[in-house]
Amino acid sequence: MLNRYPLWKNLMVVFTLIIGLLYALPNIYGEDPAIQISGARGASVDMSALDVVTEDLEKSQISYKSIAFENGAVLVRFNDTDTQISARDILNDELGEDYVVALNLAPATPSWLESIGASPMKLGLDLRGGVHFLMEVDMDAAMEKLLGQQEETFRTELREAKIRYRAISKTDTAVEVRLRDAEQMAQAERELAKLHPDMVFTDSTSNGRFVVSATFSEERLKEIRNYAVDQNITILRNRVNELGVAEPLVQRQGANRIVVELPGVQDTARAKEILGATATLEFREVDSSADLAAAMAGRVPAGSEVKTTRDGRPAVLKKRVILTGSHITDASSSADEYGRPQVNISLDSEGGSKMTAFSRNNVGKLMATMFTEYKDSGERDENGKVILEKHEEVINQATIQTALGRNFRITGIDSAAEAHNLALLLRAGALIAPISIVEERTIGPSMGQQNIDMGVQACLWGMLAVMLFTLLYYRKFGLIANMALMMNLVMIIGIMSMIPGATMTLPGIAGIVLTVGMAVDANVLIFERIREELREGRSPQHAIQQGYANAFSTIADANITTLITAIILFAVGTGAIKGFAVTLSIGILTSMFTAIVGTRAVVNFIYGGKRVDKLSI
Template sequence: MLNRFPLWKYLMVVSVLLISALYALPNLYGEDPAVQITGSRGTEVQASTLDVVAENLKNNDIAYKSIAFENGSVLVRFNDTDAQISARDIINESLGKDYVVALNLAPLTPDWLTSIGAAPMKLGLDLRGGVHFLMEVDMDAAMSKLIGQQEESFRTDLREAKIRYRAIRDSGKDSVEVVLRNEEQLAEAKKVLSDAHRDMTFVESESNGQFKLIATFTEQRLQEIRNYAVEQNITIIRNRVNELGVAEPLVQRQGASRIVVELPGVQDTARAKEILGATATLEFREVDDKADLAAAASGRAPAGSEIKEDRNGRPVVLKKRIILGGASITDASSSADEYGRPQVNISLDSEGGSKMTAFSRKNIGKLMATVFTEYKDSGRRTPEGRVILSKTEEVINQATIQSALGRSFRITGIDSQAEAHNLALLLRAGALIAPISIVEERTIGPSMGQQNIDMGIQACIWGMVAVMIFTLVYYRGFGLVANLALMANLVLIIGVMSMIPGATMTLPGIAGIVLTVGMAVDANVLIFERIREELRDGRNPQQAIHQGYANAFSTIADANITTLITAIILFAVGTGAIKGFAVTLSIGILTSMFTAIVGTRCVINLVYGGKRVDKLSI
């Protein structure tokens, strides 16, 4: 019988609509302005911190909706943003630098929706507000680090070739200077080093009886180094932000040495700086056990060694040679040893594992130190406006090598479990190839984001009203069915966007929804016009409905598939706003095909199917 669906098709359509409506529902509840308090540099937030915060707010007559201790942090909800901002300043002052106090937006989603994984859509920077940073990679530091590695490599190559040299040092201008004893050694060294390092040019020189070999990187190699420093830092920053739970960050390159970072929903620039500016890494060094500690205390170190300080300010003499750097760390996790003391478990890549095995096998019974290095904003700038970074180094661990170490080992001597967790997190996300500084920061307030949301909603509503009036007037009863499908389509888009973990709604995304509103009704226009044609050709109403849907399907499919291909390409090659537009456009195409073809057919079949009909309201 024409125009009759089996029961399972009706149930499928109803189920899809109900599930979409259920997951779209959290978007109606809104969010509370909130302040979130977390620990910094290993400080743990205790339940007692909650009492301190509540007492301070009460003493300053700041009303709050609720305060709770959740997942190791304190979350305070407020009725308005004025109270939120005032509370942030007061809490910051009372708790001090050991805590991070960040502005936040806490969803009001009921527990019964949260229990099934329903949550509001993630909003982009232009809708929710957030922070925008323009960061610059310190290329001088990157080159200095590379030159240091090259010097060590030259020493190893010449030592293996049994060529004695006087000195190997940085000669400036991205080059390394090797000082040799005579002309014969100069020729031998040039042959050994040029064969091993084909990405460098070697120039001989003689001055005042000194035979020098100047090794300089080729321009192509220098460009590769700069590109590598920026691209690796982009990858590491993205990993670090993801590790720390900032939703849908935008991290992309701008120009030769700059990186743009946008963090939606983060209103506290100090918190964002802590996330991004934590340039931390580890180095493993051999302790110079033959050094005179009394001389070291006065600042004198033997040749080939240097003085660092441990956490208690005591001097530690270390060999300058770095056994292993943070770049070789592939994984890090925090745990406790058998006595409950915090530790960090380190895993190395194959090359790092080989180096560690070779060193430890030859130095059983000697001390190996773990040096923690961190770069921070010094608060000073160069005359050109660049941020000056201060470097902080401390020896966090000295351990006796008991046996040959492999690709996995552990470091101890850490003050707290929280600090072990933070250190593991930063190492797991990766050590930055070169320090970065923030040259521009901008905060987009939630009020501006709300204005964009209001304008986008208005555009969507007026677009839908205009389309719905047209279809209702022009197609009458069938137009009413198309309007129902249009509203169902909007619910489906919001539901799907809320369900997909990686989907973010942006202002261009709202434009994509408005566009799909027109495209959705376009499919129904094609179907209804085909039905009219069939009626004019003398078909009865039941045949006209059947043939109208059947004949229009191929045209609708062709048009939507070509648009979907374009949207996929936009998503693949685009960034930021273009991706947001492509996501909603792709989802809108799929949902509009479902509602226009399957959804409207269900309603029309329910109304007209299997009945004796003389006339259609179309």
């Protein structure tokens, strides 16, 4: 029988429409301004934190919409952004550094939709959503770190050249080498200048002191500053990729600032912690021969220093660093044979050689793993710059049982979440210089609310114009095409909401508007073919059958070539171009389904298996 779909095809169309409608539905509920409170450095938050947050908000007379414990964090929803920001400032002061307090936008989706995994689609920064971080690179800390490395390098080089020296120390801008006499001073200056042509060496003699000072040339200083910012940008991009953020923006602003924009981010607390953390590891030898009590009293052996373990106990470590986190190529978290968290480390070839050489010669001795990070002290200097505090702690002290290679593990970590975060930071790379978040805000449309409204209106007015034309020109068949258009829009929104990481942007709206026209174009081809068949004297049933069959190849060719173009745009494009390509690709596929399968199902339902004398087309 002509123009009859089997039951399974009709059920497929109905099922597809219902699924698209269900997953598109959360978008009408919007989002609530919220604050997310999670534990610092991946630590877990229990229900007691919820009670503390509730008490602090009520004491400050801050009204909130709801407060709940969700996914290991406390989430507080508010009615407006002003209250949200006020509450953030209060909770930051009250909770201290043990918690991460971050702004968030929480979906207001009903629980029955959440139970099936439905959530609103993520919006780009130009469509009211996302977080903006303005970060500042601490150049002073970068210089201090570099001068510290030069200090150790000078020690090694002078020792290998058999040049005796009294002491080597660093100032804010230079490394100073104190020698015994003028002859050694000249010898040391010649040797170091030969090895470091990018440094400026000067010597001075006063009060029996023979000193060689080494500073970086202006060209080298400029290169160091640019390298610090550029390398931090690269590492931040790696960390953003680890977070799985769609269409992020990480770019330089001025001499020492970096802008990070994360569209559609939900877990902003973790994003803030991962991006702002300046964490790295140092492997050092434990000075087992040192008298711990004497070291605590200030009598520390030369070449050693006192550090603190996680449980507050002192540890005497050699100053010489065996290896730094810069040699780490991969890191992953797991559990050891006793179920305790650990981080598995892989080194590059240079790092592997250093670790092998050291461990082979020091079997039976203790090696310490020291974790270093910089935190915001909450204070600013006279120039308004954030003052960072350096926090160091010894994670573990392990006896070297055998020669270590490029792969080994570190233990002594408090929780699996902390091991996971530490592995992520080390895998993405340790920041060359500490960075501080000088500004954090949730940002609305970059092009203004008016432009967003105009984009939505363009889509709606475009659809209305097309629907009016098809209704007047094709009558009942035009009404069927309009139903397909509405179904097409619902399916695009539903699919965009279902795809993890997909972000709707203003260019994405343009892609939807374009697919509306393309969907109607397919229906026009089909309807005109049906008219041709009717003019040639075919019966209405045969005209419908031949119209859909003959138009299919033309529609498929046109849409496939456009789809290939969209795929190429997605592959080579960035930012807004990718957003346009995503919605265009989805729109092409859904429009083909609704125009060919969807309208055919409705036409078959109305006309199929019946005696029809005339078509309303």
